[in-house]
Amino acid sequence: MSPLPRLAALPLLALLSSPLACNPTGGAPQSAAPSASVVTLAAEIGSCDSLDRCEKECAGGNADRCRRLGVNYEVGRGVEVDGVHATALYTQACDMGNADGCLAAGRMYEFHHGVTKDDAKAVTFYTRACDAGDQTGCANLAIMLENGRGTAKDPERARRLFAGACKSGSSLACAHARQLGAPPQGSGT
Numbered sequence: 001m002s003p004l005p006r007l008a009a010l011p012l013l014a015l016l017s018s019p020l021a022c023n024p025t026g027g028a029p030q031s032a033a034p035s036a037s038v039v040t041l042a043a044e045i046g047s048c049d050s051l052d053r054c055e056k057e058c059a060g061g062n063a064d065r066c067r068r069l070g071v072n073y074e075v076g077r078g079v080e081v082d083g084v085h086a087t088a089l090y091t092q093a094c095d096m097g098n099a100d101g102c103l104a105a106g107r108m109y110e111f112h113h114g115v116t117k118d119d120a121k122a123v124t125f126y127t128r129a130c131d132a133g134d135q136t137g138c139a140n141l142a143i144m145l146e147n148g149r150g151t152a153k154d155p156e157r158a159r160r161l162f163a164g165a166c167k168s169g170s171s172l173a174c175a176h177a178r179q180l181g182a183p184p185q186g187s188g189t
Contacts, residue, residue: 029093037094045154047071051078058089061097074113083114094125106140110150119150130161139165146180155180 017080048068057065070089073082087108093101106125109118123144140173142161145154159180165173166182 015142047075056124058092061096063093063098065091065099066096067093067101067104070101073103074108081109081114082139084112087092087113092126094128097132099129099134099137102126102132103131103134103137105141106137110140110144121150123150135165135168135170135173139170141174141178142173146176 007037020104048071050142051069051072054065054069054072058091066089070093072079073086073089075081087105088108090105090108094105095101100168102125106122106129107113107127110122111117112140123141126137126141126144126155129139136162142158142165144150145152145161146158147153159177159182162173162177163182166177
């Protein structure tokens with residue numbers, strides 16, 4: 001069996017798009033839309049058009065504006081790329097209860113985007129995203145648990161998290177869940 005693609009390796013902006021439909025019949029996962037179209041769409045809806053307004057709203061406690069401003073700094077939209085500042089903004093958004101901010105901060109630490117690679121911090125942020133109901137955060141946490149990166153290996157918990165993400169529509173999570181022996185979607189996982 002060939003290795004399955006890593007959910008966490010998806011481009012940042014692709015994670016902001018809606019999840020793919022899971023194939024409940026157990027067949028091969030459905031394909032994603034061409035990445036260029038996903039990235040273009042997500043860049044338009046996932047960042048700030050007005051940096052000044054976003055900075056003021058973020059400073060005023062708007063978690064989504066902090067997260068969006070983080071996207072600007074991560075991808076260099078209207079500002080120079082600054083992974084450290086992007087991570088700080090994602091962390092600030094996460095601390096305000098924004099699950100997407102938690103997910104993004106985790107990804108920054110997992111993939112060494114402007115900050116020191118730290119799988120334990122990535123696990124912490126993915127856990128916070130998952131606890132807030134973000135299924136991509138759950139799937140990314142499951143990958144870490146499956147491989148024992150930043151945390152103890154826990155294939156059973158990973159299977160449950162993948163199964164939950166599958167139910168919410170992630171075809172890649174469905175494939176991982178099946179690989180770990182989860183029953184097909186809809187059969188009482």
